[in-house]
Amino acid sequence: MNSLSRTTRSWMFLAAAVAAVGAVSALGADAGHAAAAHDASHGASAHGAAHAHGHVSAFSLKQIAHSYLTAYMFCLSLCVGSLFLTLAHHLFDAGWSASIRRVTETMASLLFPWMLILALPIIGFAWTGNLHAWFKIDPATDHALDVKKVLFNPKAFTLMVPVLVFLLGSMARSIRAWSVAQDKDGAAIWTTKSRKLAAGGIFFFAIGVTLLCFLLMKSLQHQFFSTMYGVYYFAGSVWTTLITLYLLTMWLAQPGRPLEKVYFKRQQQDLGVLFFAFTVFYAYIHFSQYFLIWNAAIPEETFWYVLREVGSWKWVGMTILFGHFFVPFLILLNQDIKRNLAVMIPVGAWAWLMHYIDMTYNIMPVIHPEGLHLTLWDPLLWLGMSALLGRLFWSEYRKNPAYPLKDPRLQEAIIHHEVPAPGAAAAHGHAAH
Amino acid sequence: MSSNRSKPHGLLAEFHTAADIFEAAIRCRDAGFTKWDVYTPFPIHGMDEAMGLRKSPVGWFTFCGGFTGFFTGMTMIWYMNKFDYPLVVGGKPLFTPLFAFPVSYEMTILLSAFGTLFGMFFLNKLPRFHNPLFKNERFKKSTDDRFFICIEAADPKFGLEATRAFLTEKCHASVVELVED
Numbered sequence: 001m002n003s004l005s006r007t008t009r010s011w012m013f014l015a016a017a018v019a020a021v022g023a024v025s026a027l028g029a030d031a032g033h034a035a036a037a038h039d040a041s042h043g044a045s046a047h048g049a050a051h052a053h054g055h056v057s058a059f060s061l062k063q064i065a066h067s068y069l070t071a072y073m074f075c076l077s078l079c080v081g082s083l084f085l086t087l088a089h090h091l092f093d094a095g096w097s098a099s100i101r102r103v104t105e106t107m108a109s110l111l112f113p114w115m116l117i118l119a120l121p122i123i124g125f126a127w128t129g130n131l132h133a134w135f136k137i138d139p140a141t142d143h144a145l146d147v148k149k150v151l152f153n154p155k156a157f158t159l160m161v162p163v164l165v166f167l168l169g170s171m172a173r174s175i176r177a178w179s180v181a182q183d184k185d186g187a188a189i190w191t192t193k194s195r196k197l198a199a200g201g202i203f204f205f206a207i208g209v210t211l212l213c214f215l216l217m218k219s220l221q222h223q224f225f226s227t228m229y230g231v232y233y234f235a236g237s238v239w240t241t242l243i244t245l246y247l248l249t250m251w252l253a254q255p256g257r258p259l260e261k262v263y264f265k266r267q268q269q270d271l272g273v274l275f276f277a278f279t280v281f282y283a284y285i286h287f288s289q290y291f292l293i294w295n296a297a298i299p300e301e302t303f304w305y306v307l308r309e310v311g312s313w314k315w316v317g318m319t320i321l322f323g324h325f326f327v328p329f330l331i332l333l334n335q336d337i338k339r340n341l342a343v344m345i346p347v348g349a350w351a352w353l354m355h356y357i358d359m360t361y362n363i364m365p366v367i368h369p370e371g372l373h374l375t376l377w378d379p380l381l382w383l384g385m386s387a388l389l390g391r392l393f394w395s396e397y398r399k400n401p402a403y404p405l406k407d408p409r410l411q412e413a414i415i416h417h418e419v420p421a422p423g424a425a426a427a428h429g430h431a432a433h
Numbered sequence: 434m435s436s437n438r439s440k441p442h443g444l445l446a447e448f449h450t451a452a453d454i455f456e457a458a459i460r461c462r463d464a465g466f467t468k469w470d471v472y473t474p475f476p477i478h479g480m481d482e483a484m485g486l487r488k489s490p491v492g493w494f495t496f497c498g499g500f501t502g503f504f505t506g507m508t509m510i511w512y513m514n515k516f517d518y519p520l521v522v523g524g525k526p527l528f529t530p531l532f533a534f535p536v537s538y539e540m541t542i543l544l545s546a547f548g549t550l551f552g553m554f555f556l557n558k559l560p561r562f563h564n565p566l567f568k569n570e571r572f573k574k575s576t577d578d579r580f581f582i583c584i585e586a587a588d589p590k591f592g593l594e595a596t597r598a599f600l601t602e603k604c605h606a607s608v609v610e611l612v613e614d
Contacts, residue, residue: 291532
């Protein structure tokens, strides 16, 4: 009864949120159409440069659409990052992460239906000409679009975005369902099934996430080329997911909370180390993308970064360079820092901010080429969508056991880690066996 | 020579499982031994803490190596491309950290690796070509399926009979053998 009402409440909350966005869409529809017509007439000359729409007002649909997309891409990061960590656990047949896997399974399961429902307004915004300019451009008048129209056409977009989110979500849900089934009977077959799905699924994951961020984010400037864009989004996503997971599992492992008996320093340290590794990986990928484009100096590619060096965007770029890489890198170099909550909690908040700025850097220069321009929608939609998904996560997480109770690798995750301090050996007994 | 031979190096205790030696290491640590070591065929999680080892200072050598490498790379390219023999390549500036970065980055990795390796050698007083344990036949199984603790005679808490009794009775070693120097 209790869980039913929780689900109902979540649905109502979500419906209200979608309705609110829909209502605003309806109010701003005229402005949207006007802007769309404007886009269409300028489509042919759009190649290689930012669309100079002039000032985009804070209450225009265009602004809301872009703020919504930024929030969505941020939240999608956490879901695909969690899905990756779940798949990686099975691929490596890992032991240490068994005790925190239910958290990543649940977070990844938010992809379906929740992230799919949240994607619907994006499709609506795009069709009304408030998001992707190419929705209203005739490919015959735009060579860059013409060669990419197989992927970048309204029908493909409308079909592929929900289907990709659905398939990724189904993968997450299957793995979680098998894991929950194992909680009851302890059979090894469930682990084997997950491992097989992960082996094939990792390829689909790579292609699916790349296509999703190409369609949703990269195609805002459809003229751009970058084969690294997918892995760039992936690296930032896993980075943000790891610190979120670090703080969430730390909280869940406090005395009296569900992970208390299965979460140790080892999990904390390993999550910290992985977060550190992805700090470097993200920087490596983003630098490589920038460096290759800079070095080759081909206008079809450079325009993307040229736009992002105008006005205050230059400083946003510098903030990403130093704030997304150098600051966390230098802080996390020390081994023991990774278990110091007084440092890691601020670093976590900082990482969330940096990833959001990174998404903003990708999306917002399209409508604000003159420089960074924040509106109330940005924090509102970002924190609102995160809070909504956080709430959905919590209600789903509480429906099942907090960790895989009968996972064959759980024993490895929980033994041998609590070494008694000097002098306590007499009371220690044979716990290590 | 014969007087040298009779001088004890230490007591070698043999164990059959990782759990046994883990437990024994905790007891050796708590007994206050300082000159002793654990030899296992594979790494055992948590052994550092069980032995009471402090954090390895090797990281500092790594850091210094990496730091030196990064700035060597940057300086080298600045010196060659802008200072010593200015050369315009592909319309790019004479010097920018951008194109110097890949090389500096590789130099960072290279010198970090050197720092780690040679720092480890330095801290372990390596290379060292001989250890009395090498003569022991039983010890050869430490690379196969046996686990060993050796408490050296140089340890201030070492007493031949007392330590032997400690290893047998408190640590439950299967065999305790005297290794001569």
